[in-house]
Amino acid sequence: MPKNGVKSFAADAHTTSVMAGRERHESERRCDFATLWAESYDRLRTYVRIFVPVLHDADDVLQDTAVAIAKDFDKYDPDRPFLEWAIGVARNRVLQYYRKRGRDRRMIFDVDTVSKIEGSLLELEPHINSYEEPLEFCLQKLPEKSRRMLELRYTCCMSADEIGVQLKMTVQSVYTRLSQIRVALRDCVRRQLQKSGGSTP
Amino acid sequence: MKSPIELLNAHFDGKVLDEDEARALSRWVATDPANARTVVELGIIHSQAEYWLSVPRFLDELGDSDDPAVKKSIDAALETIEIESHRQRANARNPNKRHLTWGWAAAGLAAALLIAVLTLQNRTRGVDIDTRLAAASKPAVTDPAQIEPGPVVASITETIQLKSPDNRGLRRGKYVRRGELLVIESGVLALTTADGCDVVLEGPAKLVFEDSQVMSMTQGRLAARIDEDATGLVVKTPTARVVDLGTEFGVGIGADLSTDVAVYEGVVELYSARSDAPSEGDRPAPSKRITAGRAGHVDADGSLNFAVQTLPNDREFIRPDEIASLGKARSGSAEARQQTGFYALQRTRGLMAFQSFDIPSDGAAYSVAFGGAPPRSATSPTITSDLQKQRLYSSGALLLTAGQHAFLDIDTSSDSPLARAKLLNDRGLIGRSGSELWLTWKTRMVDAERIGDHAGLSLMFGDQRLIQEPLFVGYSGGKGLLSMVSNVGSRSVKLELDADPETFVVEPVSIDDQTHQWVMQLIFSERGDKAAIWCDVPLESIRKVRPQAETVNANLIFDRLRLGVSENSSEWLFDDIVLATTIDAIIEVQQLQAASAGKP
Numbered sequence: 001m002p003k004n005g006v007k008s009f010a011a012d013a014h015t016t017s018v019m020a021g022r023e024r025h026e027s028e029r030r031c032d033f034a035t036l037w038a039e040s041y042d043r044l045r046t047y048v049r050i051f052v053p054v055l056h057d058a059d060d061v062l063q064d065t066a067v068a069i070a071k072d073f074d075k076y077d078p079d080r081p082f083l084e085w086a087i088g089v090a091r092n093r094v095l096q097y098y099r100k101r102g103r104d105r106r107m108i109f110d111v112d113t114v115s116k117i118e119g120s121l122l123e124l125e126p127h128i129n130s131y132e133e134p135l136e137f138c139l140q141k142l143p144e145k146s147r148r149m150l151e152l153r154y155t156c157c158m159s160a161d162e163i164g165v166q167l168k169m170t171v172q173s174v175y176t177r178l179s180q181i182r183v184a185l186r187d188c189v190r191r192q193l194q195k196s197g198g199s200t201p
Numbered sequence: 202m203k204s205p206i207e208l209l210n211a212h213f214d215g216k217v218l219d220e221d222e223a224r225a226l227s228r229w230v231a232t233d234p235a236n237a238r239t240v241v242e243l244g245i246i247h248s249q250a251e252y253w254l255s256v257p258r259f260l261d262e263l264g265d266s267d268d269p270a271v272k273k274s275i276d277a278a279l280e281t282i283e284i285e286s287h288r289q290r291a292n293a294r295n296p297n298k299r300h301l302t303w304g305w306a307a308a309g310l311a312a313a314l315l316i317a318v319l320t321l322q323n324r325t326r327g328v329d330i331d332t333r334l335a336a337a338s339k340p341a342v343t344d345p346a347q348i349e350p351g352p353v354v355a356s357i358t359e360t361i362q363l364k365s366p367d368n369r370g371l372r373r374g375k376y377v378r379r380g381e382l383l384v385i386e387s388g389v390l391a392l393t394t395a396d397g398c399d400v401v402l403e404g405p406a407k408l409v410f411e412d413s414q415v416m417s418m419t420q421g422r423l424a425a426r427i428d429e430d431a432t433g434l435v436v437k438t439p440t441a442r443v444v445d446l447g448t449e450f451g452v453g454i455g456a457d458l459s460t461d462v463a464v465y466e467g468v469v470e471l472y473s474a475r476s477d478a479p480s481e482g483d484r485p486a487p488s489k490r491i492t493a494g495r496a497g498h499v500d501a502d503g504s505l506n507f508a509v510q511t512l513p514n515d516r517e518f519i520r521p522d523e524i525a526s527l528g529k530a531r532s533g534s535a536e537a538r539q540q541t542g543f544y545a546l547q548r549t550r551g552l553m554a555f556q557s558f559d560i561p562s563d564g565a566a567y568s569v570a571f572g573g574a575p576p577r578s579a580t581s582p583t584i585t586s587d588l589q590k591q592r593l594y595s596s597g598a599l600l601l602t603a604g605q606h607a608f609l610d611i612d613t614s615s616d617s618p619l620a621r622a623k624l625l626n627d628r629g630l631i632g633r634s635g636s637e638l639w640l641t642w643k644t645r646m647v648d649a650e651r652i653g654d655h656a657g658l659s660l661m662f663g664d665q666r667l668i669q670e671p672l673f674v675g676y677s678g679g680k681g682l683l684s685m686v687s688n689v690g691s692r693s694v695k696l697e698l699d700a701d702p703e704t705f706v707v708e709p710v711s712i713d714d715q716t717h718q719w720v721m722q723l724i725f726s727e728r729g730d731k732a733a734i735w736c737d738v739p740l741e742s743i744r745k746v747r748p749q750a751e752t753v754n755a756n757l758i759f760d761r762l763r764l765g766v767s768e769n770s771s772e773w774l775f776d777d778i779v780l781a782t783t784i785d786a787i788i789e790v791q792q793l794q795a796a797s798a799g800k801p
Contacts, residue, residue, distance in 0.1 A: 042248070049251070050244035053215050054532055105533060108212055108223035113230045113237075120237040121244075128245060135249050153214070154254035156374055159531065160214050176203075179210030185246050 033073045036082045037066060043083055043125055044090055050117060051094045051107065055157060061097050065090040083125060087118055134192030138185050146181045153178060205229035209240060213247045217533055354379050354413040355394040359524050363388035364404070383408045385421070391524045398434055399426045399521035411437075422453040424518040427467075441499035442472040448493070451518030457501040463512050464491045465520065471497040473505040511616040514569070516547040539595065542797025543567050549793070551786030553618045553638065554611055556778040557794070558584045560597040567596065570612040570619065570780075576764070578607035588643050588716050588776040589798075598643075598776035599764060603653060606765030608664065609778065613760050622782055630662050632725050632758035640721040641740075641787050643776040644675070649714040652681045653770025658719070660759035667693070671757050672732055674719060682709040685734050687752045694752060698736055702747035710736065710749070714771075720787070722748070723757060730757035740788045 045062060052058040068089050069076075076085055091114065098107040109117065139147070152158045152166060160174040169177070203211070208226045212218055218226065230236050355377040364386040365371050371390060377383065383390065385404035392400045395413040402408055406421020416423070417437045425445070427434050432447040441460035443452050448467025454460055462471050472488040487505050491497040496513075498506040516523070523544050529537035546555065547569060554570035563575035563584060576582065582605050584597040599607060613619055613629050626633045642658060657675015659666070673686040683698040700708035717737055724731040733748035764775045777794070781787045 042252075045252075046241075046244050046248040049213070049248040050240060053212055055251070101534075105217055106223070108218050108226060109230070110227050113227040116230055116234070116237040117240050120234065120241040124238065124241050124245070131245055131249060135246065136253060139250065139253055150250060150254055154251045158373075160211075160216065161531075175211040175214055175216060176207060178214050179207045182210055182213075182243055182246050182250070183206060185250065186242050189246070 032078075033070055036086075037069065040083050040086055043121070043128055044086055046128070047087055047090055047118075047121055048094060051109070051114075052097060057097065061090070061093050064093045064096075068093060081122075084122060087121070091118070130193060131189055134189040134196075135185065137192060138188035141188065142181070142185070146177075146184070149174075149177060150181060205236070206239065206243070209243060210247075213243070215532065352379055352413075353377065353395065354410040355392045355400070357390060358393050358399075359389075359391035359528065361389040361391075361524075361527060363390060377410060379410055379412055381410065389519055389524070391521065394434075396434075399524075400424070401519050401521055401524055403519055418452065418454060420454055422451065422518055424451040424465075424520045425449065426521045438474070438499075440474045440501065440503045441505075442474060444470045444472070446470060449520065451520070453518065455501070459501045460499040462491060462497040462499075463517055464493050464495055464497075465512075465515055466493050468492050469497075471499065471505065473499050473503050513616075513618060513621060514547045516544040519544075536595075538797050539567070542793050546790055546793045546797075549781070549786050549789045551622075551782040552779070552790060553622060553624070553782060554778070554780040555790065556609060557596040558587075558599050558776060560584050560595050564599075570617055571778075572610040572612055573608075576607035576609050578605065580605045580607075582607050585774070588645055588774055598645075598774040600772055600774055601656075601764060601766045602772050603651075603766060603770050604768045606763055608661075609762040609764070611760055611762070611780070619780075624782070626758065628758070630758040630760050632723075632730060632756075634725050634727045636725050637782060638723045638725075639781050639784050639787055640723065640779070641719060642778040643716055643718050643774075645716045645774045646712055646714050646771050647774070648771035649681075649712060651769065651771040652676070652679060652712065654679050654767035656766040656770050656773045657764075658775070659763040659765065660757070661761050661763050662759050664761075664763075666763075666765075670763065671754055671759065672752075674721065674734060676712050681712045683712060683736060683749075685732065685750045685752060687732070687754045689755050696750040696752055698734065698749040700749070702749050720784070722784075725757065729753040729755055732757060740784065740791060743784050 044065065045058075048058050048062050048065070052061050065086070069086055072089070076082070095107065098105065139150070142150070149163065149167065152163045158166065160171050160178070163169070164171045164174045167174070203222075205226050208218060208222050212226075230240055353376045357371060357373055357375045357377065359373060360371060363371060365388075366384055366386070371383065371385065377392065383402070383406070385402065385406050387404045389404070390402045390406075392402070394400060394410075400416070401424045402418075403422040406418065406423070408416055408418045408421065408423065410416055414433055415435045415437070419439060423436065425434055425436065426449040427445050427447060432445060434445045436443040436452045438452060438454050438460045439458045440454075441452075441462070443450065443460075443462055446468040448469055449465040450467075450469050451463040451465070452460065453462075460471075462469060469491050470488050471491055489497055489505055489507055494512055494515075496510045498510075500506060523541060526537045526541045526544075530541050546552070552569060556564060556568045556571045558564050559567040564571070565575075575584065576599060582602075583600050585600045586598065587596045588598045601607065611617075611619065611631065613625055613631065619625055619631060622636075624631050624633055624636045624638060631638065644657070646656065655673075655675060655677035657673055657677070659670045659674075660672040661670045663669030667688055670688055672688070674684075676683055677686055677695065685696045685698070687694045687696070697707060698710045700710050720735045720738065720740065720743055722731075722733045722743075724733075731751065731753050733751045735743055735746065735748055738746050738749075762778065764773075766773045779787050779790050781790065
């Protein structure tokens with residue numbers, strides 16, 4: 001009885017140790033996932049926002065991507081760049097989103113174009129963080145009317161139709177103006193990056 | 202066509218590009234790697250500008266702000282907003298989901314705050330401020346250090362076709378303070394309370410939040426969905442008090458100030474406003490517990506009606522999920538447009554039954570008061586493409602081939618719309634004396650050369666043709682002329698439709714392969730029941746135009762429709778069957794169908 005008891009205890013201890021090891025491994029994996037996800041979040045968000053125009057839908061797609069990545073994280077090869085792998089997962093979620101929408105809303109880019117955009121994103125990826133400060137500066141420098149339009153678009157989450165009503169403009173003028181503002185911001189960011197000594201990405 | 206960059210940005214801003222535009226954009230990206238780079242650069246600007254101007258970023262900065270005025274204004278406001286605790290709970294569950302877990306309420310509320318602080322910051326920098334934006338957050342802008350003591354109790358999350366004395370004030374993102382009177386003349390206002398309850402107010406309405414859990418409404422209709430952690434919401438009306446016990450419900454005030462309550466989920470306790478009177482003394486307040494699927498009523502004099510009824514439908518009030526669907530519909534979702542159109546259709550006064558032959562559900566979905574799906578038949582008829590191409594997203598039409606027939610059983614249960622409208626006789630069949638019913642449907646014969654013996658729609662009170670078929674409308678006897686056949690006992694009276702009923706001579710109408718809309722008026726009376734029929738007469742003109750055929754039937758009763766095609770006849774399509782107590786209801790249904798229709 002004591003012997004069995006000892007044996008049993010030893011077996012339990014072994015099991016506990018194996019389980020503890022697994023738990024540690026799981027915990028580390030979770031930690032790795034959280035770190036990599038946090039590091040890549042802005043890039044993946046940019047990627048998804050390029051293809052999915054509706055903010056809440058984009059958030060859903062991003063969320064689905066996070067779930068899929070967490071679920072398949074064991075399949076991720078740590079020797080490969082995480083972002084490249086994650087973009088592949090996000091691409092599938094974007095395509096799945098458009099499949100669900102059916103004829104209602106189609107993916108506007110074909111497969112080759114998506115691939116080219118992904119290539120450019122991965123090329124620009126090391127420089128994406130350097131956009132932040134210049135962009136904040138350029139947003140502050142925007143003419144008041146432009147700034148107000150962006151606030152309606154992004155802070156108040158208004159559609160182009162609603163902005164048009166608010167500012168007494170046609171929808172087409174709203175699209176055009178928002179396009180001009182973004183191009184102006186891009187040019188401003190480029191100038192700021194050049195001034196700060198770095199070459200434009 | 203616009204430049205590729207304009208197309209790309211329009212896509213970012215929600216414009217649905219057509220195929221040519223999308224192809225042009227893809228081609229442009231493919232021609233030069235610099236163009237693909239431009240897409241990414243503008244994508245970064247779009248995504249990061251969205252972040253910089255977003256509500257979550259603003260709150261992230263809250264803790265870092267060194268400006269005491271800014272900090273104080275936001276701290277004071279946020280202290281009053283229990284929504285913040287919901288946000289923190291959500292963030293605690295998934296710290297990496299910080300941007301994703303924001304509810305609309307918090308987002309809307311904080312949007313107003315953000316604008317206020319952005320405005321304040323701009324002011325301190327000497328920048329002229331846009332007054333329209335500032336209007337949404339006036340108290341904080343005026344003096345952030347002196348925010349009114351009345352705490353924020355809710356925020357406006359959506360407005361739909363809203364008209365109010367202060368249109369500019371009631372806008373998305375505005376926060377509502379305790380004691381603030383909300384007045385709307387028409388349209389819909391959606392709010393989320395600080396406790397996370399979603400409230401939809403239909404105008405004309407007047408409402409005051411006594412606090413985040415107590416609303417006092419003197420006019421209008423509201424629906425509320427209570428967060429599972431936040432029971433105890435109270436809605437007061439001039440004649441009643443409704444206390445939720447974890448639920449979703451609607452409260453409406455009639456023109457005579459009576460109160461109607463509909464419970465969709467959970468339970469509410471309905472009190473007569475009289476129960477608040479001191480004369481009640483120590484007696485327990487009279488109240489009635491109303492469970493899901495039931496409706497309650499308090500009379501204009503405050504008397505509680507203890508007879509609880511079953512809900513006529515679950516869309517009598519505009520509910521919070523409908524607001525979400527309306528948002529999706531506005532974003533271009535055809536499915537959501539169909540859904541919201543159907544919700545509105547169910548609210549049509551006088552609608553008794555509706556069948557649009559929804560394809561995915563074999564006619565079960567998007568139908569009112571028609572039992573059974575697919576339509577009852579021994580021969581499995583199919584539901585195919587709609588008669589009108591631009592019709593609802595998933596709406597179809599019933600296709601019957603030679604020798605096929607199908608029954609559509611009408612709901613004549615005691616809770617049915619027909620029973621409520623008192624259209625059922627003692628036997629539970631449609632045809633109560635003193636009532637009136639309108640019926641409309643569409644048909645199309647596929648091949649006008651293959652006539653066969655008959656095809657059309659019958660009113661029936663059993664499944665046996667002729668014996669239990671008081672009325673048939675279509676063509677019969679192999680003649681190919683549109684007609685109405687009235688069967689009384691063993692006698693049949695056939696009346697051909699007259700192309701011009703204003704003249705004395707009957708000009709028969711031949712069947713063809715076009716789509717036809719039929720309208721029938723049934724007037725039930727002690728002396729005999731009258732049936733009148735119009736074919737392809739615009740609904741708005743029906744009252745001014747003589748019927749193309751009219752008959753009196755001694756005993757016109759029915760509880761089902763039979764759609765049938767004889768042997769050797771061409772295929773027939775049947776669609777959009779509507780029963781209503783007035784022609785106006787049928788017109789309204791048709792308008793709603795048209796408004797909900799997708800683009801061809």
